[in-house]
Amino acid sequence: MSDVKITVIDREGTEHEIMAPTDMSMNLMETIKAYELAEEGTFGICGGMLMCASCQCYKLNDTEVPEMGDEEESLLYSDGVHVKPNSRLSCQIPITLDIEGLKVEIAPEP
Ligand code: FES
Numbered sequence: 001m002s003d004v005k006i007t008v009i010d011r012e013g014t015e016h017e018i019m020a021p022t023d024m025s026m027n028l029m030e031t032i033k034a035y036e037l038a039e040e041g042t043f044g045i046c047g048g049m050l051m052c053a054s055c056q057c058y059k060l061n062d063t064e065v066p067e068m069g070d071e072e073e074s075l076l077y078s079d080g081v082h083v084k085p086n087s088r089l090s091c092q093i094p095i096t097l098d099i100e101g102l103k104v105e106i107a108p109e110p
Contacts, residue, residue, distance in 0.1 A: 004097060009060075009105040010037045020095045028099075029055040029091035032106065042109045048091035053079040055090045056107035063102040065093050082108050 003019040006028070010016065020031045029044040032055075038044075046052035050071050059065065065088065068076075072092045076083055087107065093099065 002097075004095060004100040004102075006031070006099065006101075007060075007103040008032055008035070008037050008057075009103075011039075011106050011108060022095050022097055024095075026095045027091050028057070028093040028095065028102075028104070029089075031095060032057075032090060038106050039109075043106065044091060046091075050075055050089070050091070052110075053081075053089060054110050056080055056083070056087055056110070057090045057104040058084055058107060059086045059088050060103040060105055061101070063099055065099055065102065068092070079110075080107075081110050 002023045003021055006018055006020050008016045016037055018035050029048055033044050044055040053075050072089050076087055076089060
């Protein structure tokens with residue numbers, strides 16, 4: 001079993017339970033795009049290069065995710081809109097067994 005269950009609330013407020021593979025070197029942004037949970041061209045625009053902040057999500061539960069790096073923090077607070085204390089850039093959250101049960105909400109369109 002190498003999939004983890006993640007709950008994603010889309011921008012319309014609909015909750016989706018998705019299974020994400022831990023063995024494909026994917027991150028949360030890529031997974032959300034693969035499931036088409038955000039409108040094409042409005043989410044994950046830079047492809048995970050830490051250049052756009054469009055992949056912002058709000059982390060809604062206590063599931064441990066890797067700490068925010070300096071680059072993520074500076075991009076989020078310089079380019080991000082609708083930033084909250086629980087904001088993260090989903091391209092910086094790798095899909096690993098550690099994030100089983102994670103619940104996030106996609107931030108409004110930038
Ligand atoms: Fe651009 Fe995450 S996809 S910063």
